Amino acid sequence: MEPPPPLRRGALRVVALGGITEIGRNMTVYEYEGRLLVVDCGVLFPEDLQPGVDLILPDLRLIEDRLDDIDAVVITHGHEDHIGALPWLLRLRSDIPIIGARFSLALIAAKSKEHRLTPKLEVVAEGERRRVGSWDLQFYAVNHSIPDALAVGIRTPAGTVLHTGDIKLDQLPLDGRLTDLAGFGQLGAEGVDLFCVDSTNAEVPGFVAPEREIGPVMDSYIAKANQRVIVASFASHVHRVQQMLDSAQAHGRKVAFVGRSMVRNMQIAQELGLLTVPDGLVRSLDKVLDLPPNKVLLISTGSQGEPLSALSRMSRGEHRQVNLQEGDTVILASSMIPGNETSVFTVINELSRIGVTVVHQGLAKVHVSGHASAGELLFLYNAVRPRNVIPVHGEWRHLRAQAKLAMATGVPPERVVQAPNGTVVDLVDGKARVVGHIEVGMVYVDGNAVGDVGDSTLSDRLILGEDGFIAITVVIDSHTGRAVASPTISGRGFSDDPKALDAVVPLVEAELAQTEADGITDTHRVAQAVRRVVGRWVGDTYRRRPMIVPTVLAV
């Protein structure tokens, strides 16, 4: 696709630097009259084909030379896929105003402290309207799986955008804070030119069950347990935790939080009045473990089977303090994020081996999604009546399903714009059109370096991870090309058999005799010859394709 034309006066431009065709690293850049407004700045977690990568960032390189044009970053809510990349953005420019609700900003403050950053945070609340530069912003309460989520309305002379962030329409939310459908309706009546809407569950028919239904199910397991109960949950799911606390209180159990992020987030939630903790209910892990087993409830991280998490270590009998017994109960009050199935089932199997009773989403209603299903999305379309739609927050399968819903409610097909990351969409005269494309790359964080791991390194890791390597070191005389020592051969990740490579030495020696006879002294050419002969041998003998790594030194 062609590069984008300059943005014409009076037009609004939208480009996603992440989050469209993937679930994660949400970051959308709006541009009007040379000024930028960013919505969210999250991370994406790597998959199988990105081995060794810790995090994936939105492609911040694309705004590196426009940092001073940014008026603010609006944060819809505090999940990692919406805030996790902020530290890297703030390292580029530390004084960008970050606008969001209390809980979101408190999580950002805690994260920033770990990164030794002191961002400029501006708290807003639902219902508030605020001008930021030339942007006329309005914030709407939104129901999701974390408190204090917001949608943002963006009024510009070029038109009005409604950007939902992550959203669902639980009609009986625990905190009574409903998604502001009336507010959406008012904005819709005024005219929403562009609707950017969460596609995560667009494929799923119907409605997400109320969070309120989870509590009694968890409670029924806690009620009948006569030993320790451990519940694993997402560390920011305050309402889920509130229901566990209520249940613990009802059944005379004391609670300890386990896992750094769970302890930290629940402390923040309690300080902000989002979590109600009866006096004396929550204690330190040490103290709780001193109680009889039927007085204990642990609320832990590790619901995704992360091998280093407290729960995984408990399942393997490697946790320093918690030693699970036959008859204990573990409730995984969480979804299985796609890609994590194997690690979650590994934990479940290890727990089952011990004889722990494991309750999970596959067997009992101990989790509901935080994202609107198709039925709820229809409510949104009908409230907003948008002129143009960009499906966001989804993989291709979700984006296509979202598009179908938009059209079903009457949005004309040509006004539903599929805009994968980097697609440049301009809103002019009430019409959203794709005007160009910029390349959005995968920016990998590995250890403490960013961006130096790319396709070539990942491709090498995939080869090495499958079949290992065989290294051959050869020293030749720089004048004659004669080998001055016997070649050294070693393999790693290739075979446990210490004799596996014994046959290679004579082959390499014969090859070196040949290159010497041919008068070859160039180390690269000798290395090529060695690579060829060893590669052929290993393919014929083992039908494997390890990396062949010849090193030829001339002395």
Next chain:
Amino acid sequence: MEPPPPLRRGALRVVALGGITEIGRNMTVYEYEGRLLVVDCGVLFPEDLQPGVDLILPDLRLIEDRLDDIDAVVITHGHEDHIGALPWLLRLRSDIPIIGARFSLALIAAKSKEHRLTPKLEVVAEGERRRVGSWDLQFYAVNHSIPDALAVGIRTPAGTVLHTGDIKLDQLPLDGRLTDLAGFGQLGAEGVDLFCVDSTNAEVPGFVAPEREIGPVMDSYIAKANQRVIVASFASHVHRVQQMLDSAQAHGRKVAFVGRSMVRNMQIAQELGLLTVPDGLVRSLDKVLDLPPNKVLLISTGSQGEPLSALSRMSRGEHRQVNLQEGDTVILASSMIPGNETSVFTVINELSRIGVTVVHQGLAKVHVSGHASAGELLFLYNAVRPRNVIPVHGEWRHLRAQAKLAMATGVPPERVVQAPNGTVVDLVDGKARVVGHIEVGMVYVDGNAVGDVGDSTLSDRLILGEDGFIAITVVIDSHTGRAVASPTISGRGFSDDPKALDAVVPLVEAELAQTEADGITDTHRVAQAVRRVVGRWVGDTYRRRPMIVPTVLAV
């Protein structure tokens, strides 16, 4: 656990060499009076922590010195996790009689041909009773997701075993061949001392819906499609394919089979009269692709997202013959085998990107399991009334669920024997007891070698696959320890940055100056010093842990 005592006269011994605490590589060895009867001989497919491995075999090493004691291998059905390891067993002794139903043996014959083996195959049918050595065997029709599945009753003077193989209780099977509950009941009335029963779906409440319900759902999608339809399915699921053929015939579409195993198995099924193909319905792929899109139905392998399968290649636009278009329909009439979710969703997303309509189990009832759910398992217990139970064919979570079902129907807890692979269970006086344990290892096939890849290689692969390696080659004078050339440093799978390792050379040079000054000429000690300095540098600088591979040559 202690090693097993010698088997006493008149007792029956059972040991699983695979299949218990895992789903795959099913193989159970029964021993009576020095003679062995093997049931099934399958493979297990590797998981994330077994990179580069092609297949995992049952631990055949444990019967290597008892091959002549084997009277027969009974095959319950033709799935890979029940027959896939036969070639490796037959290489140890080629004339072991293999007993099974027609379709199972036809699949084994085809597989054996590929391995250039000509096994001794003995066809049996349901209802048949046959003496093999001192074993008194009886075969029972069983309903599963492949035709011709059998359970086997094994009468011995020590007691009677009922070994179900994979089983479910579809009460409206397409071929009318019901699981022989009456036969089970008769054997139960006679007395079943040991019941070895499929645990795959023991956690799942209720009943598996009839296979018959899948056809109309698939048909509804085929009916409304106005372009090409591709259905992906397991290559041995003859009844699923039959329903697609019927639907194609009804809607005037012609069919091509795509994928080597699909073509081969459907040929066999047709020859055995298990698949009914109207004249002219099935054609070659070339021929079918010449027809208008709305006359085409392709039945393909690749339902698990295997990257090299036809379907994956179609999704990436890399298939030589099939070029999918917006508006085509792909139906994944299959389950997602745990661990394959990421690759299946990759295919679905690629297809969605093109604009193909994708129908899968998550969205429509286009698949049912081949394994009995809890409700069906209760029917089995109540028909058989076993004295002792060993839950088989499952991971720990499934085995524990199976045990609970057994106890719920009245089997005493002490008569439900959890017997992971290698557990030696003796049946004496009507009681099954664990008498010892033998170590069952993971036997990995990688390329064309078996058993040389083990824990050390896999652990190296995992390190290399995460962070790559840094190789340092140093040549020293064997007398003085002085470096005779500048060290060579190279990294693979470490960084795309060509200068990433520039800082290492002076560090290594400084270290070599030190080892020389210390009078160290031993190449191993020099290598250790180099490994230490480079490892520390990379940890401090990058927070990564690549493998450090020093090679020190003395000339």
